Amino acid sequence: QSVLTQPPSASGTPGQRVTISCSGSTSNIGRNTVNWYQQLPGTVPKLLIYSNTQRPSGVPDRFSGSKSGTSGSLAIGGLQSEDEADYYCAAWDDSLKGWVFGGGTKLTVL
Amino acid sequence: QVQLQQSGPGLVKPSQTLSLTCAISGDSVSSNNGAWNWIRQSPWRGLEWLGRTYYRSKWHTDYAVSMKSRITIKPDTSKNQFSLQLNSVTPDDTAIYYCSTKDGDYWGQGTLVTVSS
Numbered sequence: 001q002s003v004l005t006q007p008p009s010a011s012g013t014p015g016q017r018v019t020i021s022c023s024g025s026t027s028n029i030g031r032n033t034v035n036w037y038q039q040l041p042g043t044v045p046k047l048l049i050y051s052n053t054q055r056p057s058g059v060p061d062r063f064s065g066s067k068s069g070t071s072g073s074l075a076i077g078g079l080q081s082e083d084e085a086d087y088y089c090a091a092w093d094d095s096l097k098g099w100v101f102g103g104g105t106k107l108t109v110l
Numbered sequence: 111q112v113q114l115q116q117s118g119p120g121l122v123k124p125s126q127t128l129s130l131t132c133a134i135s136g137d138s139v140s141s142n143n144g145a146w147n148w149i150r151q152s153p154w155r156g157l158e159w160l161g162r163t164y165y166r167s168k169w170h171t172d173y174a175v176s177m178k179s180r181i182t183i184k185p186d187t188s189k190n191q192f193s194l195q196l197n198s199v200t201p202d203d204t205a206i207y208y209c210s211t212k213d214g215d216y217w218g219q220g221t222l223v224t225v226s227s
Contacts, residue, residue: 044217088157098174099159
């Protein structure tokens with residue numbers, strides 16, 4: 001059971017916009033920022049969004065993040081087949097004094 | 111550009127110690143704004159943060175509560191690397207182990223560690 005809660009799956013058709021949620025609590029997302037990672041099949045996780053909304057260099061602006069209260073969201077616009085991957089949220093937890101992750105959302109592009 | 115290169119055995123016997131090393135290039139393990147994580151991933155646990163070490167005028171380590179009695183993470187400034195030791199392993203510790211930078215902007219290549227006799 002992961003500390004952060006994500007839907008196990010999401011799907012969309014090419015060109016669509018998809019949103020993935022990440023629900024936490026006051027000790028993690030409520031007090032700290034959210035990161036999002038993309039993991040393509042058989043590869044290392046890649047940082048997609050940091051500090052709730054910031055994109056590292058090279059990440060397309062189709063990917064955007066937001067946070068409200070104890071929840072974060074990742075939105076992917078203009079869905080492409082290469083976006084098919086697992087997506088994970090993460091945040092520092094002040095009570096556990098460590099990073100906590102969501103269980104991951106498998107995105108399928110139909 | 112930071113690069114992390116992991117090394118260590120891929121097979122460990124139950125009750126023994128898992129040892130991995132992460133060599134850093136492009137940054138310093140002693141950086142005053144860095145932090146160096148160990149994370150593992152398994153189908154049954156997903157991504158799990160194990161702990162970190164970082165330098166802020168002195169060395170600090172934080173460990174996941176579930177790991178605290180079995181884990182040691184140490185910096186090695188002479189080789190610009192950091193290490194993970196996990197004692198008394200069981201098959202449940204079988205996972206891909208990763209090292210990463212503070213926010214996970216850079217990751218090692220991953221090491222599949224299997225705990226089996």
